[in-house]
Amino acid sequence: MRDCCSPKGYRWVFSERSARAEARRYRRKGLDPTSRRIVDYLKTQGVEGRTVLEVGGGIGAIQIELLKAGAARAVSVELTPTYEDVAKGLLEEEGMSDRVDRKVMDFAQTPGAVEGADIVILNRVICCYPDMPRLAGAAADHARRLLLLSYPRRTWWLAVGLTFANWLLRLTRREFHIFLHPPQRIIATSERRGLQTVLSQRGIVWTVAALRRTA
Numbered sequence: 601m602r603d604c605c606s607p608k609g610y611r612w613v614f615s616e617r618s619a620r621a622e623a624r625r626y627r628r629k630g631l632d633p634t635s636r637r638i639v640d641y642l643k644t645q646g647v648e649g650r651t652v653l654e655v656g657g658g659i660g661a662i663q664i665e666l667l668k669a670g671a672a673r674a675v676s677v678e679l680t681p682t683y684e685d686v687a688k689g690l691l692e693e694e695g696m697s698d699r700v701d702r703k704v705m706d707f708a709q710t711p712g713a714v715e716g717a718d719i720v721i722l723n724r725v726i727c728c729y730p731d732m733p734r735l736a737g738a739a740a741d742h743a744r745r746l747l748l749l750s751y752p753r754r755t756w757w758l759a760v761g762l763t764f765a766n767w768l769l770r771l772t773r774r775e776f777h778i779f780l781h782p783p784q785r786i787i788a789t790s791e792r793r794g795l796q797t798v799l800s801q802r803g804i805v806w807t808v809a810a811l812r813r814t815a
């Protein structure tokens with residue numbers, strides 16, 4: 601990982617505390633709007649019997665919703681260990697512990713340690729990682745049918761907001777950085793791996809893109 605970010609920085613941002621807060625929100629209100637858009641789109645494509653790989657899936661709410669919708673199994677690959685207890689608790693509550701395999705590792709560094717899946721999801725993950733081509737490329741390589749991505753739009757007001765946020769993170773020595781990787785480069789990286797864009801849906805902050813394997 602580059603100088604901007606360290607495991608300590610990730611653990612500070614994605615802490616046990618924020619994991620517990622996210623789980624409380626999910627239990628009360630269900631999926632947040634961006635995750636809902638991803639799950640709703642996948643349902644229109646049919647998830648019955650499909651395998652799912654989610655990278656940077658946090659508490660694993662999308663995986664639970666896809667399993668409820670009929671997906672066969674899911675693998676979660678998370679960089680930080682901070683979500684594990686909360687995520688396992690949610691799976692136990694749903695009686696799904698045996699249908700999700702959770703791994704704590706940097707997916708971009710050792711993608712070969714994980715098998716491919718019918719559906720691969722990276723929701724709000726690419727903006728948290730410095731080496732976009734490595735992460736998006738590995739995700740694309742693992743997608744047998746569909747790759748679902750969400751990433752921030754490249755608007756001037758987001759660029760200004762993130763510049764300020766990154767300045768604060770550097771000032772407080774948090775060892776974490778938010779990246780506004782160019783959307784066209786994210787998509788081009790995935791398309792070079794034999795995928796074709798079939799959805800690009802803009803939200804206020806997050807674009808949800810779906811790419812389908814053609815080759």
Ligand SMILES: C[S@@+](CC[C@H](N)C(=O)[O-])C[C@H]1O[C@@H](n2cnc3c(N)ncnc32)[C@H](O)[C@@H]1O
Binds near residue numbers: 655656657659705
């Ligand atoms: C902003 S959070 C998003 C969590 C969840 N997907 C959501 O949208 O609520 C980004 C997550 O991606 C994870 N992450 C970033 N780079 C990763 C990598 N290379 N391998 C695995 N996880 C990664 C971080 O640990 C963090 O949990």
